[in-house]
Amino acid sequence: MAKLYFKYGAMGSSKTAQALITRFNYIEMGMRVWLIKPSSDTRDGADIIKSRIGLSAPADVIRPKDDIQKIFSKAQAKNTDVIIADEAQFFTPEQIDQLHEIAVWEDIPVLCFGLRTDFMLHLFPGSRRLLELAESITEIKTICQCGSKATCNVRFSKDGKVETEGEQVVLGGNETYKAMCYKCMQTLIRKQNQK
Numbered sequence: 001m002a003k004l005y006f007k008y009g010a011m012g013s014s015k016t017a018q019a020l021i022t023r024f025n026y027i028e029m030g031m032r033v034w035l036i037k038p039s040s041d042t043r044d045g046a047d048i049i050k051s052r053i054g055l056s057a058p059a060d061v062i063r064p065k066d067d068i069q070k071i072f073s074k075a076q077a078k079n080t081d082v083i084i085a086d087e088a089q090f091f092t093p094e095q096i097d098q099l100h101e102i103a104v105w106e107d108i109p110v111l112c113f114g115l116r117t118d119f120m121l122h123l124f125p126g127s128r129r130l131l132e133l134a135e136s137i138t139e140i141k142t143i144c145q146c147g148s149k150a151t152c153n154v155r156f157s158k159d160g161k162v163e164t165e166g167e168q169v170v171l172g173g174n175e176t177y178k179a180m181c182y183k184c185m186q187t188l189i190r191k192q193n194q195k
């Protein structure tokens, strides 16, 4: 059977670029790729996946209520050798189950790229399900400004403060994110609390 893959990394670890490079490599081998992304990610317009280094490709947008297995069996099944998903943390747990079913029963590899945890270091629901179900889990590494591995997605408010509470996903907000190691993040928070 084919596998469900979870390739996770912090912000800025080039997950999207790697998803698009992987897509390119499959296409170069003559294989058909179904590129998808959850609708919660609207940064780059509705149906484009775009990386910071300039790669981009059209993608099908999956809404939270969509049944991916149904969409797949209707439209995609005959035209797909591999499924690649970006921002996979935003899929619902049910949708991760659906992707897993496709991998197992349709024998189609499903490669999910995404974040493991949010700015409070809690798993996204989709990421939790991926960690539970994926046959292959790999980390895409990136480094903190201090040189250690970055594992935290630190969220900064508009006035430059590290946010330690709030909604898991803020759409259209003004906050920015930076990948840091736990120690550097905590150092910032402690300094902030001393003021």
Ligand SMILES: [Zn+2]
Pocket (backbone or CB within 6 Å): 144, 145, 146, 147, 148, 180, 181, 182, 183, 184, 185
């Ligand atoms: Zn650090």
